Amino acid sequence: MTTAAGLRVERWTRNSVIRSSLIGLxxxxxxxxxxxxxxxxxxxxxxxxxxxxxxxxxxxxxGYGGLVSVGQQAFIGIGAYSTIYLxxxxxxxxxxxxxAVGITAILAFLTSFVVLRLRGGEFAIAMWVVAExxxxxxxxxxxxxxxxxxxxxxxGVYGPDYGRAFTYWxxxxxxxxxxxxxxxxxxxxxxxxxxAIRDDESAAASLGVRVRSSKRIVFVLTSTGCGAAGAAILxxxxxxxxxxxxxxQWTAMMIFMVLVGGLGxxxxxxxxxxxxxxxQNQFGNGGVWYFIGLGASAVLFALFMPRGIWGTxxxxxxxRLTPIGYWVRGPAPxxxxxxxxxxxxxxxPTDPPSEVxx
Amino acid sequence: MIWVNxxxxxxxxxxxxxxxxxxxxxxxxxxxxxxxxxGDLAVLGAYLVFVISSSLGxxxxxxxxxxxxxxxGLGYLMQRALxxxxxxxxxxVPLLTTxxxxxxxxxxxxxxxxxxxxxxxxxALTVASxxxxxxxxxxxxxxxxxxxxxxxxxxxxxxxxxxxxxxAMRATAQDPDTAELIGxxxxxxxxxxxxxxxxxxxxxxxxxxxxxxxxxxxxxxQLIFAFEAVVIGGIGSLWGTLVxxxxxxxxxxxxxxxxxxxxxxxxxxxxxxxLIIRNGRVFVSRxxxx
Numbered sequence: 001m002t003t004a005a006g007l008r009v010e011r012w013t014r015n016s017v018i019r020s021s022l023i024g025l026x027x028x029x030x031x032x033x034x035x036x037x038x039x040x041x042x043x044x045x046x047x048x049x050x051x052x053x054x055x056x057x058x059x060x061x062x063g064y065g066g067l068v069s070v071g072q073q074a075f076i077g078i079g080a081y082s083t084i085y086l087x088x089x090x091x092x093x094x095x096x097x098x099x100a101v102g103i104t105a106i107l108a109f110l111t112s113f114v115v116l117r118l119r120g121g122e123f124a125i126a127m128w129v130v131a132e133x134x135x136x137x138x139x140x141x142x143x144x145x146x147x148x149x150x151x152x153x154x155x156g157v158y159g160p161d162y163g164r165a166f167t168y169w170x171x172x173x174x175x176x177x178x179x180x181x182x183x184x185x186x187x188x189x190x191x192x193x194x195x196a197i198r199d200d201e202s203a204a205a206s207l208g209v210r211v212r213s214s215k216r217i218v219f220v221l222t223s224t225g226c227g228a229a230g231a232a233i234l235x236x237x238x239x240x241x242x243x244x245x246x247x248x249q250w251t252a253m254m255i256f257m258v259l260v261g262g263l264g265x266x267x268x269x270x271x272x273x274x275x276x277x278x279x280q281n282q283f284g285n286g287g288v289w290y291f292i293g294l295g296a297s298a299v300l301f302a303l304f305m306p307r308g309i310w311g312t313x314x315x316x317x318x319x320r321l322t323p324i325g326y327w328v329r330g331p332a333p334x335x336x337x338x339x340x341x342x343x344x345x346x347x348x349p350t351d352p353p354s355e356v357x358x
Numbered sequence: 359m360i361w362v363n364x365x366x367x368x369x370x371x372x373x374x375x376x377x378x379x380x381x382x383x384x385x386x387x388x389x390x391x392x393x394x395x396x397g398d399l400a401v402l403g404a405y406l407v408f409v410i411s412s413s414l415g416x417x418x419x420x421x422x423x424x425x426x427x428x429x430x431g432l433g434y435l436m437q438r439a440l441x442x443x444x445x446x447x448x449x450x451v452p453l454l455t456t457x458x459x460x461x462x463x464x465x466x467x468x469x470x471x472x473x474x475x476x477x478x479x480x481x482a483l484t485v486a487s488x489x490x491x492x493x494x495x496x497x498x499x500x501x502x503x504x505x506x507x508x509x510x511x512x513x514x515x516x517x518x519x520x521x522x523x524x525x526a527m528r529a530t531a532q533d534p535d536t537a538e539l540i541g542x543x544x545x546x547x548x549x550x551x552x553x554x555x556x557x558x559x560x561x562x563x564x565x566x567x568x569x570x571x572x573x574x575x576x577x578x579x580q581l582i583f584a585f586e587a588v589v590i591g592g593i594g595s596l597w598g599t600l601v602x603x604x605x606x607x608x609x610x611x612x613x614x615x616x617x618x619x620x621x622x623x624x625x626x627x628x629x630x631x632x633l634i635i636r637n638g639r640v641f642v643s644r645x646x647x648x
Contacts, residue, residue: 068453070394114633121392122593124453125585126633129626132582136623248578252461255454288469295461302454303443 027176034165046168046236048277050229051257053175055269055276057225058254060182063264064191065218066198068120070251071127074111074134075223077246078104079230084144084152084240093154094170097231101174104227108220116215119201128248135246149241152234163235171232178225179270185221186266194218249291256294259301262308271310359493360615366496368611372604373504374569377562378584379591379599380511381555387594388531388551391441391452395460396559397581401574402463403429403560404567405471408478418478422564426557433556434549441552442545460577467574475576478567503565507603510558511596518596527551579622586629 034042054076062068082100087093115126139147155163185191193214196204205211234240257276262268283290305312382396393399403425410421436459444455486498518524527547529537534544566572566580583606591602606625613624 062450066450068450070453070457114630118633120390120449121386121394121453122589124394125392125582126589128578129582129586129629132579133623133626133630136620136626140619140623252457255457259454288465291465292462292469295458295465298458299440299455299462302451302458303440303447306447306451 027172030172031169034168039161039164042164042168043236044281046164046171046232047280048273049168049171049175050232050236051253051273051277052270053171053178053225053229053232054250054254055257055261055273056175056179056182057222057229058251059258059261059263059265059269060186060225061218061222063258064186064194064198065215065222066201067215067219068124069127070124070248071129071131072223072226072254073246073248073250074127074131075104075108075226076230076233076250077131077134077138077242078107079227080234080240080245081138081144081242082227083231083234084150087152087154088143091154093152093157093235094166096154097170097228097235100231101224101228104230105220105224108223108227109216111223112216112219116212116219131246131248135242138246139242145241147242149239149244152238152240155235155238167232167235170235174225174228174232178228181221183266190214190217252291252294252298256298258308259298260308262311262314263306265308265311265314268308268310272308275309361612363494364611364615365608366494367500368608369604370497370500370504371607371611372587372600373500373507373607374562374565375583375587375603375606376507376511376600377503377565378559378580379587379603380514380596381558381562382581382584383588383593383596383599384514384551384558385555386588388527389441389445389452389548390449391445391456392585393555394453394456394581395463395577396456396555396584397579398460398463398467398577399429399433399556400559400563400566400580401467401572401577402563403556404478404563404572405467406560407564408476408567411478417481418564418568419480422561425564426560429560430553430557434553436556437549437552438545442548445548460581464574464577471574473573473575475571475573476567477571478564480568484568499565499569503569506561506565507600510561511600514554514558515596523547523550583625586625590629590632 033045037045054072058069058072061072079097079100082103083093083096086096086099086103091099111130115123115130118126138144144150155167158166186194193204193209196207196209197211197214201211230245233245253276257272258269259272260275261270261272279290279293283293301308307315378397378400382393385391385393385396406425406428407418407421410416410424411418414421440455440459441452444451480499483499483502488496488498488501490496516524518528526537526542527550529540530542530544530547537547538544563572563580566576587599587602587606589602590605591598591600605628609628610621610625614621616624
């Protein structure tokens with residue numbers, strides 16, 4: 001694309017095409033994991049893809065949509081419990097998980113009419129109340145075990161080893177699909193509109209951005225992703241209890257991953273998920289000091305490194321893995337009049353290219 | 359008569375929720391921060407009262423003023439050291455900061471005091487009640503809490519309207535930059551508002567601990583109740599929080615009368631119904647109302 005001033009806006013450079021293809025190949029390679037590793041490791045890796053999915057969803061909601069929610073556990077729980085209800089109705093296990101994602105989407109759409117009119121902190125806590133309401137409804141229903149919880153027996157027909165592998169593929173497919181949808185959505189006009197709303201809602205509205213419907217799309221989409229994560233969590237642990245699946249600690253984990261990785265960057269939450277995964281395996285999941293560390297590092301990153309590890313790295317080293325943003329290049333040397341704009345096409349650019357949309 | 363009893367208990371419970379809510383409302387009114395650690399600070403305050411009263415062997419009522427001063431100081435430091443920085447970083451960062459703080463406080467308390475629940479001993483007041491007639495009795499502790507809530511809300515209103523610091527605080531709430539121009543130290547005002555908020559929520563946490571029991575993870579539900587009271591009453595209005603607290607309290611006690619399990623659910627549903635009816639207009643005014 002060339003503009004009147006001789007500036008070129010680049011998206012797919014040769015490098016980014018090569019990098020994206022390599023990432024694609026690597027993801028295909030990941031699908032082979034259950035054939036290589038033993039089931040226990042497959043189960044752990046399934047946990048990693050669930051973390052990646054959750055982090056990407058919370059990041060899209062807060063980092064791109066500007067909606068900080070402390071109640072996304074509502075949809076994690078809905079995804080898990082919808083699966084239980086469907087298998088009780090006789091639906092096959094993995095089909096039930098897929099249908100549960102659809103049910104989550106419908107409930108998220110209905111919820112959006114109650115909560116999306118609120119802004120900032122009001123939206124944040126209202127979502128928490130919504131999660132509590134869903135938790136209380138499920139706790140009252142003795143057909144799914146009430147407050148004591150229930151096991152998922154429908155996957156038992158596959159045996160433990162095949163079950164682990166199928167669940168792994170289900171979780172990896174869900175995470176990859178969610179990241180692909182996000183990737184193309186953020187590159188579209190919609191991505192730009194969303195970030196305009198995040199930065200200034202009134203200004204975006206005055207430029208013709210449809211604020212409410214854009215927020216609704218991102219809210220429903222990311223909540224649906226959390227539903228997929230919930231179904232996968234259930235399939236990976238085979239047991240669910242209202243107090244743990246609707247726990248605010250899922251949100252604590254999502255906030256940690258996104259803040260440490262990089263709020264509002266595409267790759268950051270994936271890095272954050274990897275860091276949390278390593279921490280969980282190192283220190284065990286659920287200890288008191290583990291959560292103190294999670295909370296304290298969220299505070300420190302929010303205050304002192306607001307762009308997270310990935311955001312800081314890309315800022316300093318001008319590095320990018322996925323072509324989400326735009327590069328604005330100066331005109332090539334022969335046509336350059338203004339030396340300040342001149343940049344060579346070969347070698348690294350002398351000025352850091354300014355980024356229009358990240 | 360059962361229903362009259364339930365409504366009476368709900369109104370008194372509303373006083374406690376108003377105590378929880380007024381600090382949340384004040385911080386939101388003055389700084390635009392919704393403090394997600396509000397409930398956990400209440401629980402921290404209750405533990406502080408517990409530690410002071412049990413180590414010195416005095417009544418929690420005597421330990422409370424000391425704890426309020428200490429917690430108020432902690433609130434001032436928290437504002438100046440953490441929240442002030444987060445306020446400059448955009449509207450989302452205070453939410454993330456206070457949420458992280460909440461997780462740290464909850465788990466820190468778990469580490470120090472285990473997950474056992476405790477309660478504060480209010481002495482003879484715990485069981486004393488006013489006998490209206492054979493069917494209707496009113497617990498004296500509930501009446502005391504309600505009167506303290508009335509006094510605190512009235513005092514806060516007087517402070518904001520009639521004192522120089524109160525006026526400076528309202529000016530800062532409306533426009534911190536302009537307030538600075540006329541010689542008000544906005545950062546100090548923010549610190550004071552947080553100190554008052556944390557001080558009042560310590561009182562709330564202490565009464566909560568006398569009325570029932572508390573544990574390290576009791577904070578979040580108290581935050582939710584406080585927030586519901588603020589929204590039902592209309593954000594920005596101090597007396598509104600009392601109305602909101604009473605509506606929430608009555609909804610919960612009537613819900614409990616229908617089915618003991620559905621008490622909190624009933625309060626949450628009333629809150630969501632109010633949200634739907636209001637159609638998103640939850641503000642009375644951003645600045646603390648006069």
